[in-house]
């Protein structure tokens with residue numbers, strides 16, 4: 472035993488291995504040293520021979536300096552919040568990489584003077600939403616909403632329908648969010664029915680704005696009534712419309728999904744939405760609308776607190792100007808059945824109809840008809856632990872592999888990952 476312990480190579484000697492020396496540059500010394508320590512420990516316990524320590528340390532190195540793991544999304548849910556919502560287009564990824572060093576995000580290289588931050592992204596947004604007089608970008612949809620209600624109604628009231636008092640996920644509730652800003656929420660109407668008169672009765676000198684929230688993650692059916700932005704705009708109070716998903720204009724594929732253009736044409740003073748839902752870009756909050764209202768938001772101190780990173784601005788601009796983002800490729804995907812048949816032929820399993828979803832607070836109740844390969848439920852866990860990590864949908868006691876959100880170029884990797892589980 473003591474001999475084995477003495478034969479275990481010293482840390483400096485192992486770190487001199489060229490593969491590990493290269494890894495120090497890529498991953499940092501602490502990470503590589505941790506792998507070496509672990510390998511030495513296993514040798515001391517007799518699990519591997521001492522001469523195997525360098526190889527084992529190399530094998531123990533993490534793939535990257537981030538612990539975030541790419542996954543193949545086989546759930547059929549396009550905007551899966553737990554899986555990071557929108558995957559970025561190659562153009563957006565490239566833009567992020569370009570913006571990752573020193574960059575002229577707030578600087579004019581022609582004059583050498585300071586320039587408007589993120590003006591490229593803001594110009595792209597203004598071009599994409601020509602009905603808006605002015606545009607802003609913040610960190611996320613929740614920040615956009617907080618900024619709008621705070622700037623327009625701090626110390627005063629925000630009128631909102633009881634049918635729109637929503638929880639946006641992970642226990643965060645809209646009413647709490649707005650109350651945290653110092654505006655008072657005044658609920659009008661009832662859960663299932665709210666009329667224009669309800670708003671009119673509540674509106675007064677203390678009203679800062681009316682808030683219209685798209686109940687994006689649920690649907691109220693039956694005896695219902697809600698007031699549209701067009702009617703709310705007649706109240707003579709600024710209307711803030713939170714459309715949530717970031718659909719910029721109506722889309723026939725998602726007929727019930729509210730969009731930014733319609734809300735503006737209907738008379739909203741401010742429209743807010745997310746950048747990483749149906750827009751298909753990075754996490755961001757888009758704020759568009761009337762110049763007078765946005766000037767108030769722009770001057771509010773919270774605007775600085777919600778400021779976006781340069782890489783976010785770059786990815787947002789590329790999403791707005793660039794090719795169709797993966798989110799829409801997934802929503803419009805065709806040939807899913809053929810791909811599912813090919814996968815089932817290779818790995819076994821049965822091809823079944825599969826209802827995917829937009830998810831992430833978009834088009835609630837709207838099924839995206841597709842196809843999946845059904846395997847025994849026990850596969851789901853094994854696939855999650857594989858490389859690549861595959862996240863399937865478990866339903867009806869089956870492990871379903873829905874190909875909607877898998878780029879076709881990844882089909883071979885998916886097939887090999889499943890085969891690795893079966894063998």
Ligand SMILES: *Cc1c(COP(=O)(O)O)cnc(C)c1O
Nearest residue numbers: 611612613685687714715745832
């Ligand atoms: C998603 C959503 C939000 C929150 O947006 P984030 O970008 O997640 O902060 C707010 N309101 C509505 C209606 C939403 O759908």
